[in-house]
Amino acid sequence: MLTIAVSKGRIFEEALPLLEAAGITPVDDPKTCRKLILRTTREDVQLVIIRATDVPTFVEYGAADLGIAGKDVLLEHGAESLYEPLDLNIARCRLMTAAHKNAPPLSGRRLRVATKYVKIAQRYFANQGIQAEIIKLYGSMELAPLVGLADCIVDLVETGNTLKANDLEPRDLIMHISSRLVVNKAAMKMKNRAIAELLNQFEATLATQG
Ligand code: PRT
Ligand code: MG
Numbered sequence: 001m002l003t004i005a006v007s008k009g010r011i012f013e014e015a016l017p018l019l020e021a022a023g024i025t026p027v028d029d030p031k032t033c034r035k036l037i038l039r040t041t042r043e044d045v046q047l048v049i050i051r052a053t054d055v056p057t058f059v060e061y062g063a064a065d066l067g068i069a070g071k072d073v074l075l076e077h078g079a080e081s082l083y084e085p086l087d088l089n090i091a092r093c094r095l096m097t098a099a100h101k102n103a104p105p106l107s108g109r110r111l112r113v114a115t116k117y118v119k120i121a122q123r124y125f126a127n128q129g130i131q132a133e134i135i136k137l138y139g140s141m142e143l144a145p146l147v148g149l150a151d152c153i154v155d156l157v158e159t160g161n162t163l164k165a166n167d168l169e170p171r172d173l174i175m176h177i178s179s180r181l182v183v184n185k186a187a188m189k190m191k192n193r194a195i196a197e198l199l200n201q202f203e204a205t206l207a208t209q210g
Helices: 009-023 052-060 070-075 119-129 161-165 185-190 192-209
Strands: 003-007 037-038 045-049 065-072 083-085 093-100 111-115 130-135 152-157 168-177 179-184
Touching: 003 009, 003 052, 003 152, 003 192, 009 065, 009 192, 037 065, 052 065, 052 070, 052 179, 065 070, 070 119, 070 168, 070 179, 083 185, 083 192, 111 119, 111 192, 119 130, 152 168, 161 168, 179 185, 179 192, 185 192
Parallel strands: 003 045, 003 065, 111 130, 111 152
Antiparallel strands: 037 045, 065 179, 083 179, 093 152, 093 168
């Protein structure tokens, strides 16, 4: 049996065609079904539905053999203990700094930065030579600059609509983000044949998408 960890929402939606191309269709729809373990049309494959940020943990501990997670989540988690064989090119966005549209440039001064990406932000500002005090938030980052909690935020941007709706604007690109297939290291050895076959199927599908 192969267990694949995925989060509900955009990653699941965008991964579905890839999974289906490999013959993996969930028997229940996670949007309406409350089951956390989903059987699929492949007897030998099941999905576990978890929070996006928990995917690396499940795969690291071998509770799932494989997982699909955003590069943002993997970098923040520290994914040295996982294999990351494939960029699935889904759930694409950009990790950026953002500030109030009237705020002065973010360079040349000490900054307070609100984000859920504490590690990534620390590394980024250190590399820029900017002194930054990072404030960890779990959501609604956009609010922080509006109420004086922070000078800027580090968050994901797709269309930019969320920033715009809150009088913020994107400033600097930190990195492009997409979702990756990750594999437990022991499973890669123990279940090599099944996992290699699945990787080949995903790769073949991705190749047809250019
Ligand atoms: O909500 P939960 O805690 O369960 O987890 P999550 O919010 O991380 O899950 P989900 O499904 O929202 O995101 C999972 C992954 O999708 C992220 O880790 C990213 O790799 C990827 N992804 C791609 C995004 C976006 N695009 C995205 N736009 N994740 C979040 N957003 C949010 C962003 O944080 C901001 O609030 O959408 C808003 C910005 O969108 P625009 O279009 O207004 O710019
Ligand atoms: Mg979310």
